[in-house]
Amino acid sequence: MEKNNISISVIKRLPRYYRFLENLKSNGIVRISSKELAERMGLTASQIRHDFNCFGGFGQQGYGYNVPELYDKIGDILCINGELKTILIGAGNLGKAVASKISTRKSGFKLAGIFDKNEAMSGKIIEGIPVRHIDYLENFCRDNSPVCAVICIPSNDMKELTDLLCKLGIKSFWNFSNYDIAMAHPEVLVRSVHLTDSLMTLSYLTNNGNEE
Amino acid sequence: MEKNNISISVIKRLPRYYRFLENLKSNGIVRISSKELAERMGLTASQIRHDFNCFGGFGQQGYGYNVPELYDKIGDILCINGELKTILIGAGNLGKAVASKISTRKSGFKLAGIFDKNEAMSGKIIEGIPVRHIDYLENFCRDNSPVCAVICIPSNDMKELTDLLCKLGIKSFWNFSNYDIAMAHPEVLVRSVHLTDSLMTLSYLTNNGNEE
DNA sequence: TAGATTGTTAATCGATTAACAATC
DNA sequence: TAGATTGTTAATCGATTAACAATC
Numbered sequence: 001m002e003k004n005n006i007s008i009s010v011i012k013r014l015p016r017y018y019r020f021l022e023n024l025k026s027n028g029i030v031r032i033s034s035k036e037l038a039e040r041m042g043l044t045a046s047q048i049r050h051d052f053n054c055f056g057g058f059g060q061q062g063y064g065y066n067v068p069e070l071y072d073k074i075g076d077i078l079c080i081n082g083e084l085k086t087i088l089i090g091a092g093n094l095g096k097a098v099a100s101k102i103s104t105r106k107s108g109f110k111l112a113g114i115f116d117k118n119e120a121m122s123g124k125i126i127e128g129i130p131v132r133h134i135d136y137l138e139n140f141c142r143d144n145s146p147v148c149a150v151i152c153i154p155s156n157d158m159k160e161l162t163d164l165l166c167k168l169g170i171k172s173f174w175n176f177s178n179y180d181i182a183m184a185h186p187e188v189l190v191r192s193v194h195l196t197d198s199l200m201t202l203s204y205l206t207n208n209g210n211e212e
Numbered sequence: 213m214e215k216n217n218i219s220i221s222v223i224k225r226l227p228r229y230y231r232f233l234e235n236l237k238s239n240g241i242v243r244i245s246s247k248e249l250a251e252r253m254g255l256t257a258s259q260i261r262h263d264f265n266c267f268g269g270f271g272q273q274g275y276g277y278n279v280p281e282l283y284d285k286i287g288d289i290l291c292i293n294g295e296l297k298t299i300l301i302g303a304g305n306l307g308k309a310v311a312s313k314i315s316t317r318k319s320g321f322k323l324a325g326i327f328d329k330n331e332a333m334s335g336k337i338i339e340g341i342p343v344r345h346i347d348y349l350e351n352f353c354r355d356n357s358p359v360c361a362v363i364c365i366p367s368n369d370m371k372e373l374t375d376l377l378c379k380l381g382i383k384s385f386w387n388f389s390n391y392d393i394a395m396a397h398p399e400v401l402v403r404s405v406h407l408t409d410s411l412m413t414l415s416y417l418t419n420n421g422n423e424e
Numbered sequence: 425t426a427g428a429t430t431g432t433t434a435a436t437c438g439a440t441t442a443a444c445a446a447t448c
Numbered sequence: 449t450a451g452a453t454t455g456t457t458a459a460t461c462g463a464t465t466a467a468c469a470a471t472c
Contacts, residue, residue: 011416015409046465061430062472078412079419094309101407108415172418183254191414195313197227200290202403203320204223206384207291258441273454274448
């Protein structure tokens with residue numbers, strides 16, 4: 001393993017690099033220097049070179065970076081072509097929105113099952129996958145061995161659910177609830193999207209203004 | 213203004229403190245030390261005291277912190293009881309999910325209008341607010357002067373839309389698109405929720421494992 | 425070759441943690 | 449008073465930026 005000391009802050013920047021490069025590529029730009037990319041992204045050239053260098057350095061002295069090549073390299077690092085077998089818990093509005101993100105080509109994930117406790121949802125098709133009642137979760141996992149679970153339900157009963165999912169072999173969670181999976185299960189990987197937290201931070205900033 | 217040198221990293225932690233305190237409060241816990249809160253939240257006691265001290269210090273030596281009081285104080289800092297007049301652009305699944313977050317009591321925001329370019333959505337009611345066609349956006353803003361816009365549409369045409377919204381007096385954005393509002397309009401406040409970025413980061417982490 | 429720009433190390437900056445005096 | 453725990457300053461750690469030699 002080459003990549004042993006890569007900090008999470010660098011990893012978190014990769015998707016944004018990927019998006020900007022995608023845009024440059026689709027505009028037919030083939031070559032870019034760290035300086036120009038920095039200007040476009042609001043970063044320093046130093047940071048960009050430093051970041052890319054964590055993965056071995058993709059540039060060429062005197063030239064810069066080849067856009068399509070760099071784009072592909074970052075995609076590979078993010079394992080964008082992987083198909084991590086994924087289940088979605090909760091088929092409400094948020095669940096549906098999130099399902100479409102997971103089902104995007106090159107998300108790195110593959111939606112395999114959707115579960116909801118609301119009987120009325122059973123059988124409905126979302127992104128080509130039928131919604132199953134939550135009671136089928138355990139059997140489905142035993143049969144299909146998903147590795148990732150996406151949580152789009154409120155926090156109540158999350159302890160039982162996550163304990164079960166971990167027992168059934170789930171290795172990573174995309175968590176939209178406020179339940180603290182990482183605290184309860186340090187052995188799994190968790191990325192949480194706390195919508196309410198984001199909104200509250202915006203509330204603070206809006207009320208306290210831009211420049212003080 | 214007392215609070216001039218409070219870093220964004222502290223602000224971002226406040227909502228999580230708020231959630232944990234809400235939970236403690238609802239469990240009838242009245243008093244907590246920085247040490248115990250640190251254990252529950254996976255932080256250091258030092259950081260907790262340091263964070264709270266940015267706002268003046270809410271504790272009492274030898275005792276700790278009074279939970280309901282601290283909870284209220286943090287809510288006040290986050291302006292949780294404010295009602296920032298807010299419009300939502302995009303009434304798809306994500307828009308609907310997000311509308312319910314905004315409409316939660318004590319979110320700090322008040323949903324005033326919803327807009328969508330899909331004619332078929334016009335007149336539908338979401339969180340008590342009728343969906344209007346996007347063509348009515350300009351007049352609505354002139355009549356109602358919203359301060360915050362929530363963006364739940366794809367990135368295409370975002371330049372024109374955000375230019376217009378800024379011109380119409382929008383001061384802050386909750387942005388779910390990939391368009392970089394902050395780069396285009398440094399004068400406004402932006403909190404972005406990049407779902408795809410979060411998912412890609414999870415892809416990297418899942419593929420590269422927990423402990424290396 | 426001369427000019428440009430990377431890769432990479434060293435310096436700086438900011439955030440986190442440790443320590444302890446103040447005080448309830 | 450003695451014990452506990454904060455508020456606050458100093459030390460440490462890590463991330464960002466600057467600098468420059470390597471090299472295309």
